[in-house]
Amino acid sequence: MIVGQILLLVLGFVMLVKGADWFVDGAAGIASKFGIPQLVVGLTIVAMGTSAPEAAVSITAALKGNAGIAVGNVVGSNILNIFIILGLTGLITSVAVQKSTLFIEIPYMLVVTGVLLVMGVMGNSINFVEGIVFWAMFIVYLAYLFVLAKKGTAEEEKKEERPFWKLLLFALIGGVVVVLGSNIAVEAAKKIAQLIGLSEKFIGLTIVALGTSLPELVTSVTAAKKGNADIAIGNVVGSNIFNILFVLGTSALIIPITFESSFAIDTIIAIAAGVLLWVATIGKKKLTRPWGIIMVVCYAAYFVYLLR
Numbered sequence: 001m002i003v004g005q006i007l008l009l010v011l012g013f014v015m016l017v018k019g020a021d022w023f024v025d026g027a028a029g030i031a032s033k034f035g036i037p038q039l040v041v042g043l044t045i046v047a048m049g050t051s052a053p054e055a056a057v058s059i060t061a062a063l064k065g066n067a068g069i070a071v072g073n074v075v076g077s078n079i080l081n082i083f084i085i086l087g088l089t090g091l092i093t094s095v096a097v098q099k100s101t102l103f104i105e106i107p108y109m110l111v112v113t114g115v116l117l118v119m120g121v122m123g124n125s126i127n128f129v130e131g132i133v134f135w136a137m138f139i140v141y142l143a144y145l146f147v148l149a150k151k152g153t154a155e156e157e158k159k160e161e162r163p164f165w166k167l168l169l170f171a172l173i174g175g176v177v178v179v180l181g182s183n184i185a186v187e188a189a190k191k192i193a194q195l196i197g198l199s200e201k202f203i204g205l206t207i208v209a210l211g212t213s214l215p216e217l218v219t220s221v222t223a224a225k226k227g228n229a230d231i232a233i234g235n236v237v238g239s240n241i242f243n244i245l246f247v248l249g250t251s252a253l254i255i256p257i258t259f260e261s262s263f264a265i266d267t268i269i270a271i272a273a274g275v276l277l278w279v280a281t282i283g284k285k286k287l288t289r290p291w292g293i294i295m296v297v298c299y300a301a302y303f304v305y306l307l308r
Helices: 003-033 038-063 067-091 099-123 128-149 164-196 200-226 229-254 263-282 288-308
Strands: none
Touching: 003 038, 003 164, 003 200, 038 067, 038 164, 038 200, 038 229, 038 263, 067 099, 067 164, 067 200, 067 263, 099 229, 099 263, 128 229, 164 200, 164 288, 200 229, 200 288, 229 288, 263 288
């Protein structure tokens, strides 16, 4: 029984990763056709595409009344994105950080996570009105990215050569596969939690968070290896902002999401991870190997805390 659920969970994750990959491939290609800079592609399309699994899983979980998975998935993914994904990326290569990421995007990510903490602690749930607040902050962020795109800060890049219809098809099929994969993953994760007596919160913060963060991991490590530092850092910071504002905001508009009191500590850790990223990069304007090691060690300590 449990082996079958684990296989279904893996299948769900594979669908999430492949679906997100196709979505990003198609959407980034469309963006390239319109001459949108690499930094903006990283902060928007790649970030939204790699956040698609979190969105699909959390919204599905919220609709099914699995708040532990809905909130745990987002908070857990945000912690994992910084400590593991940027930590591993930093171990592979020194990752340059854009000035705008240092002084606007990372601080905004910290503000957004702080707002989530205040909302969650005050009402023990994220309700419809708070969902609207998240969406308002999301629109502000999109407006900022639009201004960034208009400035055209990145160098000219090779235009996409594949036909528009093919890119659009990739994006649409990818989106459908992500949604189907999320349904399979949530159901399997819920049943595994029931079968082995683990809380939905633990499953959401660890297994589901890792599974839905796989696209970020693949995208960031690949970008780092290819020297596309703008995408590596911008992808993770953008994804973390999207995860809270778009994923939890949209979920809360559909149905109020319970915020367990114990999630406050995890959210504080997510804020601490953001502060660590900022401290690590503010001096040299890049993420270096020693800081990558510190981040991976921090995640190991956090995982031990979850197991206690």
